[in-house]
Amino acid sequence: MSTRKTIAVIPGDGIGKEVIPQAVKVIEATGVPVDLTYFDWGADRYLKDGTTVPPDGFEILARDFDAILVGAFGDPRVPSNIHAKEILLGMRFKMDLYANVRPVRLLDASLCPLKGMEPKDIDFVVIRENTEGPYVDRGSITDKGTEDEVAIQEDVNTYKGVLRIIRYAFEYCAHNKKADGTPRARVLMCDKSNAMTYAGGLWQRVFKELSGEYPQIKSEHMYVDALCAQMVRDPRQFDVIVTNNMFGDIITDLAAGLQGGLGMAASGNIHPGRTSMFEPVHGSAPPLAGKNIANPMGAILTAAMMLRHLGFSREARRIEAEVLDAIRQKRTTQDIGGAMGTSELGDWIAKSKFIAHVGDPDFHDGAIIRVTSEADQLLVEIEGFSGAQFSVRFDGVKSVFSHKPEDMTIDALVEMEAPPPSRRFVFTNSYEPEDEGGDAYLDITAENLSVKKV
Ligand SMILES: NC(=O)c1ccc[n+]([C@@H]2O[C@H](COP(=O)([O-])OP(=O)(O)OC[C@H]3O[C@@H](n4cnc5c(N)ncnc54)[C@H](O)[C@@H]3O)[C@@H](O)[C@H]2O)c1
Numbered sequence: 001m002s003t004r005k006t007i008a009v010i011p012g013d014g015i016g017k018e019v020i021p022q023a024v025k026v027i028e029a030t031g032v033p034v035d036l037t038y039f040d041w042g043a044d045r046y047l048k049d050g051t052t053v054p055p056d057g058f059e060i061l062a063r064d065f066d067a068i069l070v071g072a073f074g075d076p077r078v079p080s081n082i083h084a085k086e087i088l089l090g091m092r093f094k095m096d097l098y099a100n101v102r103p104v105r106l107l108d109a110s111l112c113p114l115k116g117m118e119p120k121d122i123d124f125v126v127i128r129e130n131t132e133g134p135y136v137d138r139g140s141i142t143d144k145g146t147e148d149e150v151a152i153q154e155d156v157n158t159y160k161g162v163l164r165i166i167r168y169a170f171e172y173c174a175h176n177k178k179a180d181g182t183p184r185a186r187v188l189m190c191d192k193s194n195a196m197t198y199a200g201g202l203w204q205r206v207f208k209e210l211s212g213e214y215p216q217i218k219s220e221h222m223y224v225d226a227l228c229a230q231m232v233r234d235p236r237q238f239d240v241i242v243t244n245n246m247f248g249d250i251i252t253d254l255a256a257g258l259q260g261g262l263g264m265a266a267s268g269n270i271h272p273g274r275t276s277m278f279e280p281v282h283g284s285a286p287p288l289a290g291k292n293i294a295n296p297m298g299a300i301l302t303a304a305m306m307l308r309h310l311g312f313s314r315e316a317r318r319i320e321a322e323v324l325d326a327i328r329q330k331r332t333t334q335d336i337g338g339a340m341g342t343s344e345l346g347d348w349i350a351k352s353k354f355i356a357h358v359g360d361p362d363f364h365d366g367a368i369i370r371v372t373s374e375a376d377q378l379l380v381e382i383e384g385f386s387g388a389q390f391s392v393r394f395d396g397v398k399s400v401f402s403h404k405p406e407d408m409t410i411d412a413l414v415e416m417e418a419p420p421p422s423r424r425f426v427f428t429n430s431y432e433p434e435d436e437g438g439d440a441y442l443d444i445t446a447e448n449l450s451v452k453k454v
Helices: 016-029 043-049 057-064 082-094 159-175 197-211 224-233 245-259 297-309 313-328 342-350
Strands: 005-012 034-038 067-072 099-105 123-129 139-142 150-153 186-191 218-223 240-243 266-270 276-280 354-358 366-374 377-383 389-395 399-403 409-416 423-429 441-446 448-453
Touching: 005 016, 005 057, 016 034, 016 067, 016 297, 016 313, 016 342, 043 082, 057 082, 067 082, 067 297, 099 159, 099 245, 123 159, 123 245, 159 186, 159 197, 159 240, 186 197, 186 224, 186 245, 197 218, 218 224, 224 245, 240 245, 266 297, 276 297, 297 313, 297 342, 313 342, 377 441, 389 441, 423 448
Parallel strands: 005 034, 005 067, 067 276, 123 240, 186 218, 186 240
Antiparallel strands: 099 123, 099 266, 139 150, 266 276, 354 409, 366 377, 366 409, 377 389, 389 448, 399 441, 409 423, 423 441
Protein backbone atom coordinates (compact mmCIF):
# COMPACT_ATOMS: atom_id res chain seq x y z
CA MET A 1 0.00 0.00 0.00
CA SER A 2 1.34 3.43 -0.94
CA THR A 3 2.36 5.68 1.93
CA ARG A 4 1.96 8.76 -0.29
CA LYS A 5 -0.81 11.02 0.92
CA THR A 6 -2.96 13.48 -0.96
CA ILE A 7 -3.62 16.91 0.51
CA ALA A 8 -6.12 19.52 -0.68
CA VAL A 9 -4.82 23.05 -0.07
CA ILE A 10 -7.31 25.92 0.22
CA PRO A 11 -5.51 29.17 1.14
CA GLY A 12 -8.78 31.19 1.12
CA ASP A 13 -8.73 34.94 1.81
CA GLY A 14 -6.58 37.69 3.31
CA ILE A 15 -3.60 36.45 5.28
CA GLY A 16 -4.67 32.86 4.57
CA LYS A 17 -3.13 33.42 1.12
CA GLU A 18 0.14 34.51 2.75
CA VAL A 19 0.54 32.03 5.61
CA ILE A 20 -0.47 28.85 3.75
CA PRO A 21 2.38 29.15 1.19
CA GLN A 22 4.80 29.24 4.16
CA ALA A 23 3.24 26.09 5.62
CA VAL A 24 3.56 24.43 2.19
CA LYS A 25 7.25 25.44 1.90
CA VAL A 26 7.91 23.86 5.26
CA ILE A 27 6.00 20.66 4.41
CA GLU A 28 7.92 20.34 1.14
CA ALA A 29 11.26 20.95 2.87
CA THR A 30 10.74 17.84 5.02
CA GLY A 31 10.58 15.69 1.89
CA VAL A 32 7.45 13.98 3.17
CA PRO A 33 5.70 11.92 0.44
CA VAL A 34 2.61 14.06 -0.22
CA ASP A 35 0.84 15.34 -3.33
CA LEU A 36 -0.75 18.78 -3.02
CA THR A 37 -3.73 20.00 -5.03
CA TYR A 38 -4.81 23.64 -4.81
CA PHE A 39 -8.40 24.89 -4.68
CA ASP A 40 -9.24 28.54 -5.35
CA TRP A 41 -12.31 28.67 -3.09
CA GLY A 42 -12.64 32.06 -1.44
CA ALA A 43 -13.76 35.64 -1.95
CA ASP A 44 -11.93 36.22 -5.27
CA ARG A 45 -13.62 33.23 -6.88
CA TYR A 46 -17.01 34.16 -5.39
CA LEU A 47 -16.75 37.74 -6.68
CA LYS A 48 -15.67 36.48 -10.11
CA ASP A 49 -18.31 33.84 -10.82
CA GLY A 50 -20.55 33.56 -7.76
CA THR A 51 -19.17 30.14 -6.77
CA THR A 52 -18.65 29.42 -3.10
CA VAL A 53 -18.31 25.64 -3.24
CA PRO A 54 -18.43 24.03 -6.72
CA PRO A 55 -20.90 21.17 -7.25
CA ASP A 56 -19.65 17.98 -5.57
CA GLY A 57 -16.91 20.05 -3.88
CA PHE A 58 -17.20 18.38 -0.49
CA GLU A 59 -17.65 14.92 -2.05
CA ILE A 60 -14.40 15.43 -3.98
CA LEU A 61 -12.55 16.49 -0.85
CA ALA A 62 -13.85 13.52 1.12
CA ARG A 63 -13.24 11.00 -1.67
CA ASP A 64 -9.93 12.05 -3.21
CA PHE A 65 -7.92 13.48 -0.32
CA ASP A 66 -6.38 12.24 2.91
CA ALA A 67 -6.43 15.70 4.51
CA ILE A 68 -7.27 19.34 3.81
CA LEU A 69 -5.07 22.32 4.69
CA VAL A 70 -7.02 25.57 4.94
CA GLY A 71 -6.01 29.23 5.49
CA ALA A 72 -8.91 31.48 6.46
CA PHE A 73 -12.07 32.95 4.96
CA GLY A 74 -13.50 36.45 5.31
CA ASP A 75 -13.24 39.47 3.04
CA PRO A 76 -14.65 42.97 3.49
CA ARG A 77 -15.78 42.94 -0.18
CA VAL A 78 -18.28 40.21 0.79
CA PRO A 79 -20.07 41.81 3.74
CA SER A 80 -22.48 38.91 4.14
CA ASN A 81 -19.51 36.52 4.51
CA ILE A 82 -21.68 34.03 2.65
CA HIS A 83 -18.70 32.37 0.96
CA ALA A 84 -16.92 31.88 4.31
CA LYS A 85 -20.04 30.38 5.79
CA GLU A 86 -20.62 28.03 2.90
CA ILE A 87 -17.00 26.92 2.59
CA LEU A 88 -15.80 26.74 6.17
CA LEU A 89 -18.96 25.87 8.04
CA GLY A 90 -19.89 23.74 5.02
CA MET A 91 -16.73 21.66 5.46
CA ARG A 92 -17.22 21.33 9.21
CA PHE A 93 -20.94 20.52 9.02
CA LYS A 94 -21.35 18.66 5.71
CA MET A 95 -18.19 16.59 6.12
CA ASP A 96 -19.25 16.07 9.75
CA LEU A 97 -15.86 17.10 11.17
CA TYR A 98 -17.24 17.04 14.65
CA ALA A 99 -14.12 17.42 16.78
CA ASN A 100 -12.26 20.71 16.63
CA VAL A 101 -8.99 19.99 18.37
CA ARG A 102 -7.07 23.07 19.49
CA PRO A 103 -3.79 22.46 21.31
CA VAL A 104 -2.72 25.29 23.61
CA ARG A 105 0.99 24.97 24.16
CA LEU A 106 3.43 27.64 25.25
CA LEU A 107 6.58 27.12 23.20
CA ASP A 108 8.73 29.67 24.96
CA ALA A 109 8.29 31.68 28.16
CA SER A 110 8.88 34.92 26.24
CA LEU A 111 5.59 34.50 24.35
CA CYS A 112 3.28 34.42 27.37
CA PRO A 113 1.73 37.63 28.69
CA LEU A 114 1.41 36.07 32.17
CA LYS A 115 4.23 36.44 34.66
CA GLY A 116 6.43 33.43 35.43
CA MET A 117 4.88 30.93 33.01
CA GLU A 118 7.17 28.29 31.51
CA PRO A 119 6.41 25.94 28.61
CA LYS A 120 5.73 23.10 31.08
CA ASP A 121 3.00 25.22 32.70
CA ILE A 122 0.82 25.71 29.61
CA ASP A 123 0.15 22.54 27.68
CA PHE A 124 -3.54 21.80 27.40
CA VAL A 125 -5.98 21.07 24.62
CA VAL A 126 -9.49 22.31 23.93
CA ILE A 127 -11.84 19.85 22.21
CA ARG A 128 -14.63 21.95 20.74
CA GLU A 129 -17.88 20.49 19.40
CA ASN A 130 -17.88 21.56 15.77
CA THR A 131 -21.22 20.70 14.16
CA GLU A 132 -23.97 21.88 16.51
CA GLY A 133 -24.76 24.70 18.94
CA PRO A 134 -25.87 28.16 17.84
CA TYR A 135 -23.67 27.92 14.72
CA VAL A 136 -26.21 25.72 12.92
CA ASP A 137 -27.82 29.08 12.21
CA ARG A 138 -31.40 28.18 13.00
CA GLY A 139 -33.80 30.72 14.37
CA SER A 140 -36.31 33.36 13.49
CA ILE A 141 -37.04 37.04 13.57
CA THR A 142 -40.48 38.43 14.19
CA ASP A 143 -41.70 42.00 13.76
CA LYS A 144 -38.44 42.96 12.11
CA GLY A 145 -37.67 46.67 12.13
CA THR A 146 -40.25 47.46 14.78
CA GLU A 147 -39.88 48.04 18.49
CA ASP A 148 -41.37 44.60 19.02
CA GLU A 149 -38.64 42.81 17.04
CA VAL A 150 -37.57 39.49 18.53
CA ALA A 151 -34.56 37.54 17.22
CA ILE A 152 -34.23 33.93 18.27
CA GLN A 153 -30.97 32.02 17.68
CA GLU A 154 -31.39 28.35 18.44
CA ASP A 155 -28.69 26.39 20.25
CA VAL A 156 -28.95 22.82 18.97
CA ASN A 157 -27.52 20.02 21.13
CA THR A 158 -28.25 16.40 20.25
CA TYR A 159 -27.59 13.43 22.50
CA LYS A 160 -25.50 11.76 19.78
CA GLY A 161 -23.54 14.95 19.11
CA VAL A 162 -22.77 15.56 22.77
CA LEU A 163 -21.93 11.91 23.38
CA ARG A 164 -19.43 11.65 20.55
CA ILE A 165 -17.54 14.85 21.39
CA ILE A 166 -17.26 14.01 25.08
CA ARG A 167 -16.13 10.49 24.20
CA TYR A 168 -13.57 11.97 21.81
CA ALA A 169 -12.21 14.08 24.69
CA PHE A 170 -11.87 11.09 27.01
CA GLU A 171 -10.22 9.04 24.26
CA TYR A 172 -7.89 11.93 23.45
CA CYS A 173 -6.95 12.15 27.13
CA ALA A 174 -6.35 8.40 27.35
CA HIS A 175 -4.10 8.25 24.28
CA ASN A 176 -2.12 11.48 24.26
CA LYS A 177 0.75 12.80 26.33
CA LYS A 178 1.90 16.29 27.12
CA ALA A 179 4.96 17.62 25.33
CA ASP A 180 7.13 16.72 28.35
CA GLY A 181 6.04 13.09 28.12
CA THR A 182 3.72 13.02 31.15
CA PRO A 183 0.40 11.32 30.45
CA ARG A 184 -2.75 13.39 30.20
CA ALA A 185 -5.03 12.58 33.12
CA ARG A 186 -7.99 14.99 33.41
CA VAL A 187 -11.00 16.00 31.30
CA LEU A 188 -12.83 19.18 32.22
CA MET A 189 -16.28 19.84 30.78
CA CYS A 190 -17.07 23.53 30.36
CA ASP A 191 -20.66 24.77 30.04
CA LYS A 192 -23.13 27.32 31.35
CA SER A 193 -25.61 24.82 32.73
CA ASN A 194 -26.61 27.13 35.59
CA ALA A 195 -28.22 29.54 33.10
CA MET A 196 -28.73 27.45 29.94
CA THR A 197 -30.47 24.56 31.63
CA TYR A 198 -31.82 22.57 28.66
CA ALA A 199 -28.53 22.21 26.77
CA GLY A 200 -26.46 22.26 29.95
CA GLY A 201 -28.56 19.50 31.47
CA LEU A 202 -27.86 17.23 28.50
CA TRP A 203 -24.12 17.95 28.58
CA GLN A 204 -24.02 17.33 32.35
CA ARG A 205 -25.85 14.03 32.06
CA VAL A 206 -23.74 12.70 29.19
CA PHE A 207 -20.51 13.81 30.86
CA LYS A 208 -21.47 11.96 34.02
CA GLU A 209 -22.47 8.90 32.02
CA LEU A 210 -19.12 8.74 30.20
CA SER A 211 -16.97 9.65 33.22
CA GLY A 212 -17.92 6.27 34.67
CA GLU A 213 -16.43 4.50 31.64
CA TYR A 214 -13.04 6.15 32.19
CA PRO A 215 -12.34 5.69 35.91
CA GLN A 216 -8.59 6.30 35.39
CA ILE A 217 -9.34 9.83 34.11
CA LYS A 218 -10.32 12.56 36.55
CA SER A 219 -13.54 14.34 35.50
CA GLU A 220 -13.93 18.02 36.29
CA HIS A 221 -16.43 20.77 35.54
CA MET A 222 -16.36 24.57 35.29
CA TYR A 223 -18.83 27.18 34.15
CA VAL A 224 -17.46 29.01 31.14
CA ASP A 225 -17.24 32.39 32.87
CA ALA A 226 -15.25 30.93 35.78
CA LEU A 227 -13.05 29.07 33.31
CA CYS A 228 -12.13 32.33 31.52
CA ALA A 229 -11.05 33.85 34.83
CA GLN A 230 -9.01 30.76 35.73
CA MET A 231 -7.38 30.66 32.31
CA VAL A 232 -5.69 33.98 32.90
CA ARG A 233 -5.19 33.45 36.63
CA ASP A 234 -3.60 30.00 36.52
CA PRO A 235 -3.60 28.09 33.22
CA ARG A 236 -1.41 25.37 34.79
CA GLN A 237 -4.55 23.63 36.06
CA PHE A 238 -5.88 22.65 32.60
CA ASP A 239 -5.30 19.39 30.75
CA VAL A 240 -8.15 18.42 28.34
CA ILE A 241 -11.14 20.78 28.10
CA VAL A 242 -14.29 19.72 26.24
CA THR A 243 -16.99 22.21 25.40
CA ASN A 244 -19.63 23.25 22.91
CA ASN A 245 -19.15 25.05 19.61
CA MET A 246 -19.58 28.63 20.76
CA PHE A 247 -17.73 28.43 24.08
CA GLY A 248 -14.93 26.54 22.33
CA ASP A 249 -14.67 29.26 19.70
CA ILE A 250 -14.38 31.96 22.33
CA ILE A 251 -12.13 30.33 24.92
CA THR A 252 -9.60 29.25 22.28
CA ASP A 253 -9.01 32.88 21.23
CA LEU A 254 -8.37 33.63 24.91
CA ALA A 255 -6.13 30.56 25.13
CA ALA A 256 -4.28 31.67 21.98
CA GLY A 257 -3.35 34.81 23.93
CA LEU A 258 -1.45 32.60 26.39
CA GLN A 259 0.63 31.15 23.53
CA GLY A 260 1.68 34.45 22.00
CA GLY A 261 -1.49 35.45 20.18
CA LEU A 262 -3.72 34.28 17.36
CA GLY A 263 -0.78 34.00 14.98
CA MET A 264 0.59 31.06 17.01
CA ALA A 265 -2.46 28.81 17.35
CA ALA A 266 -3.13 25.63 15.35
CA SER A 267 -6.21 23.46 14.98
CA GLY A 268 -7.63 20.32 13.42
CA ASN A 269 -11.24 19.60 12.44
CA ILE A 270 -11.46 15.88 12.81
CA HIS A 271 -13.80 12.98 12.20
CA PRO A 272 -11.80 9.85 12.99
CA GLY A 273 -11.42 7.67 9.91
CA ARG A 274 -12.55 10.35 7.48
CA THR A 275 -10.80 13.14 5.56
CA SER A 276 -10.10 15.79 8.17
CA MET A 277 -9.32 19.49 7.82
CA PHE A 278 -6.54 21.50 9.44
CA GLU A 279 -6.46 25.31 9.77
CA PRO A 280 -4.80 27.96 11.90
CA VAL A 281 -7.14 29.35 14.56
CA HIS A 282 -6.89 32.91 13.25
CA GLY A 283 -9.10 34.47 10.58
CA SER A 284 -8.22 36.37 7.40
CA ALA A 285 -7.15 39.54 9.34
CA PRO A 286 -7.93 42.02 6.53
CA PRO A 287 -5.91 44.88 8.10
CA LEU A 288 -2.76 42.73 7.90
CA ALA A 289 -3.39 41.25 4.45
CA GLY A 290 -0.99 42.01 1.59
CA LYS A 291 1.65 43.52 3.90
CA ASN A 292 3.83 40.44 4.44
CA ILE A 293 3.57 40.89 8.23
CA ALA A 294 1.22 38.06 9.29
CA ASN A 295 2.71 35.42 11.54
CA PRO A 296 2.89 32.11 9.64
CA MET A 297 3.74 30.02 12.73
CA GLY A 298 0.11 29.07 13.47
CA ALA A 299 -0.25 27.80 9.90
CA ILE A 300 3.10 26.01 10.05
CA LEU A 301 2.23 24.34 13.37
CA THR A 302 -1.11 23.40 11.80
CA ALA A 303 0.81 21.69 8.98
CA ALA A 304 2.78 19.74 11.61
CA MET A 305 -0.48 18.71 13.28
CA MET A 306 -1.81 17.51 9.92
CA LEU A 307 1.35 15.52 9.14
CA ARG A 308 1.20 13.83 12.56
CA HIS A 309 -2.45 12.96 11.88
CA LEU A 310 -1.36 11.39 8.57
CA GLY A 311 1.27 9.28 10.33
CA PHE A 312 4.34 11.42 9.62
CA SER A 313 5.25 12.10 13.21
CA ARG A 314 8.99 12.41 12.58
CA GLU A 315 8.43 15.21 10.06
CA ALA A 316 5.90 16.86 12.39
CA ARG A 317 8.41 16.81 15.19
CA ARG A 318 11.04 18.33 12.92
CA ILE A 319 8.73 21.19 11.94
CA GLU A 320 7.84 21.90 15.59
CA ALA A 321 11.54 21.92 16.49
CA GLU A 322 12.23 24.39 13.66
CA VAL A 323 9.49 26.74 14.88
CA LEU A 324 10.82 26.53 18.42
CA ASP A 325 14.30 27.24 17.14
CA ALA A 326 13.07 30.31 15.25
CA ILE A 327 11.44 31.64 18.42
CA ARG A 328 14.56 31.05 20.50
CA GLN A 329 16.70 32.80 17.91
CA LYS A 330 14.19 35.71 17.79
CA ARG A 331 13.40 35.02 14.14
CA THR A 332 9.77 36.09 14.37
CA THR A 333 7.18 38.44 12.91
CA GLN A 334 6.26 41.72 14.61
CA ASP A 335 3.19 40.44 16.49
CA ILE A 336 5.53 38.50 18.78
CA GLY A 337 8.31 41.05 18.88
CA GLY A 338 10.42 40.25 15.82
CA ALA A 339 11.04 42.04 12.55
CA MET A 340 10.81 39.32 9.91
CA GLY A 341 8.36 39.26 7.02
CA THR A 342 5.88 36.40 6.59
CA SER A 343 7.63 34.99 3.56
CA GLU A 344 11.19 35.44 4.92
CA LEU A 345 10.24 33.63 8.11
CA GLY A 346 8.70 30.81 6.05
CA ASP A 347 11.96 30.55 4.08
CA TRP A 348 14.01 30.55 7.26
CA ILE A 349 11.96 27.81 8.89
CA ALA A 350 11.84 25.73 5.70
CA LYS A 351 15.50 26.04 4.90
CA SER A 352 17.42 23.00 5.96
CA LYS A 353 19.83 24.22 8.59
CA PHE A 354 21.65 20.93 8.79
CA ILE A 355 25.38 21.42 8.31
CA ALA A 356 27.05 18.08 9.04
CA HIS A 357 27.20 14.96 11.13
CA VAL A 358 29.87 15.45 13.78
CA GLY A 359 31.16 13.23 16.58
CA ASP A 360 31.68 9.56 15.91
CA PRO A 361 29.55 7.12 13.86
CA ASP A 362 29.83 4.68 16.79
CA PHE A 363 27.46 6.91 18.80
CA HIS A 364 24.76 5.35 16.71
CA ASP A 365 22.01 3.75 18.83
CA GLY A 366 24.05 4.69 21.89
CA ALA A 367 23.02 6.27 25.16
CA ILE A 368 23.97 9.37 27.08
CA ILE A 369 25.28 8.22 30.44
CA ARG A 370 25.96 11.55 32.10
CA VAL A 371 25.87 15.27 31.38
CA THR A 372 27.99 17.52 33.61
CA SER A 373 28.98 21.16 33.38
CA GLU A 374 31.70 23.34 34.79
CA ALA A 375 32.16 27.06 34.05
CA ASP A 376 31.44 27.39 30.30
CA GLN A 377 32.18 23.74 29.54
CA LEU A 378 29.72 20.89 29.14
CA LEU A 379 30.79 17.26 29.20
CA VAL A 380 28.58 14.57 27.69
CA GLU A 381 29.56 10.95 28.37
CA ILE A 382 28.28 8.43 25.84
CA GLU A 383 28.21 4.68 25.47
CA GLY A 384 27.83 3.62 21.86
CA PHE A 385 25.89 0.61 20.64
CA SER A 386 29.09 -1.50 20.46
CA GLY A 387 30.02 -0.61 24.06
CA ALA A 388 32.69 1.96 23.14
CA GLN A 389 32.73 4.94 25.48
CA PHE A 390 33.17 8.54 24.44
CA SER A 391 33.43 11.88 26.13
CA VAL A 392 32.25 14.88 24.17
CA ARG A 393 33.38 18.26 25.48
CA PHE A 394 31.71 21.51 24.46
CA ASP A 395 33.70 24.70 25.12
CA GLY A 396 32.39 28.25 25.33
CA VAL A 397 28.85 27.08 26.00
CA LYS A 398 26.24 29.79 25.36
CA SER A 399 23.04 27.84 25.92
CA VAL A 400 21.80 24.32 26.57
CA PHE A 401 18.27 23.13 25.89
CA SER A 402 17.68 19.68 27.24
CA HIS A 403 14.99 17.34 28.48
CA LYS A 404 15.91 14.04 30.10
CA PRO A 405 18.85 13.49 27.70
CA GLU A 406 19.70 10.18 29.40
CA ASP A 407 16.38 8.79 28.13
CA MET A 408 17.17 9.13 24.44
CA THR A 409 18.72 6.67 22.03
CA ILE A 410 21.18 8.71 20.01
CA ASP A 411 20.59 8.74 16.30
CA ALA A 412 23.55 11.07 15.65
CA LEU A 413 25.28 14.24 16.75
CA VAL A 414 24.69 16.89 14.11
CA GLU A 415 25.75 20.45 13.60
CA MET A 416 23.03 22.95 12.69
CA GLU A 417 23.31 26.49 11.41
CA ALA A 418 23.71 29.14 14.13
CA PRO A 419 24.63 32.82 14.12
CA PRO A 420 28.46 33.00 14.06
CA PRO A 421 30.70 32.74 16.01
CA SER A 422 28.46 30.25 17.85
CA ARG A 423 28.02 26.69 16.65
CA ARG A 424 24.98 24.61 17.40
CA PHE A 425 25.13 20.90 18.15
CA VAL A 426 22.11 18.67 18.47
CA PHE A 427 21.94 15.06 19.63
CA THR A 428 19.11 13.63 17.55
CA ASN A 429 16.82 11.08 19.13
CA SER A 430 15.91 7.93 17.21
CA TYR A 431 12.76 7.34 19.26
CA GLU A 432 9.38 8.49 17.94
CA PRO A 433 7.65 11.16 20.08
CA GLU A 434 5.02 8.71 21.25
CA ASP A 435 7.68 6.25 22.50
CA GLU A 436 9.05 6.28 26.02
CA GLY A 437 11.99 8.70 25.84
CA GLY A 438 10.78 10.14 22.52
CA ASP A 439 10.49 13.63 23.99
CA ALA A 440 14.12 13.69 25.22
CA TYR A 441 16.57 16.11 23.59
CA LEU A 442 19.91 17.79 24.03
CA ASP A 443 20.73 20.92 22.07
CA ILE A 444 23.89 22.90 22.78
CA THR A 445 25.13 26.22 21.43
CA ALA A 446 28.86 26.56 22.06
CA GLU A 447 32.09 27.76 20.43
CA ASN A 448 33.58 24.34 19.83
CA LEU A 449 33.48 20.63 20.54
CA SER A 450 36.01 17.85 20.91
CA VAL A 451 35.40 14.11 21.03
CA LYS A 452 37.59 11.59 22.85
CA LYS A 453 37.28 7.79 22.89
CA VAL A 454 37.87 6.63 26.48
N1 LIG B 1 -11.39 30.13 10.42
C1 LIG B 1 -11.62 31.23 9.74
O1 LIG B 1 -11.56 31.24 8.52
C2 LIG B 1 -11.94 32.50 10.49
C3 LIG B 1 -11.74 32.58 11.87
C4 LIG B 1 -11.97 33.82 12.50
C5 LIG B 1 -12.38 34.90 11.75
N2 LIG B 1 -12.57 34.75 10.40
C6 LIG B 1 -12.93 35.89 9.54
O2 LIG B 1 -11.73 36.67 9.37
C7 LIG B 1 -12.10 38.05 9.24
C8 LIG B 1 -11.37 38.85 10.31
O3 LIG B 1 -11.83 38.45 11.60
P1 LIG B 1 -11.22 38.94 12.97
O4 LIG B 1 -10.51 40.24 12.74
O5 LIG B 1 -12.27 38.86 13.99
O6 LIG B 1 -10.15 37.80 13.40
P2 LIG B 1 -8.69 37.51 12.86
O7 LIG B 1 -8.23 36.26 13.51
O8 LIG B 1 -8.65 37.51 11.39
O9 LIG B 1 -7.79 38.72 13.36
C9 LIG B 1 -7.87 39.36 14.62
C10 LIG B 1 -6.56 40.03 14.93
O10 LIG B 1 -5.65 39.07 15.42
C11 LIG B 1 -4.35 39.33 14.95
N3 LIG B 1 -3.91 38.21 14.10
C12 LIG B 1 -4.66 37.19 13.63
N4 LIG B 1 -3.91 36.35 12.92
C13 LIG B 1 -2.68 36.84 12.94
C14 LIG B 1 -1.42 36.42 12.36
N5 LIG B 1 -1.32 35.28 11.64
N6 LIG B 1 -0.33 37.17 12.57
C15 LIG B 1 -0.40 38.28 13.30
N7 LIG B 1 -1.52 38.74 13.87
C16 LIG B 1 -2.65 38.02 13.68
C17 LIG B 1 -4.42 40.63 14.20
O11 LIG B 1 -4.16 41.68 15.07
C18 LIG B 1 -5.87 40.66 13.74
O12 LIG B 1 -6.28 41.96 13.47
C19 LIG B 1 -13.62 38.10 9.38
O13 LIG B 1 -14.17 38.09 8.09
C20 LIG B 1 -13.97 36.82 10.11
O14 LIG B 1 -15.26 36.37 9.85
C21 LIG B 1 -12.35 33.58 9.76
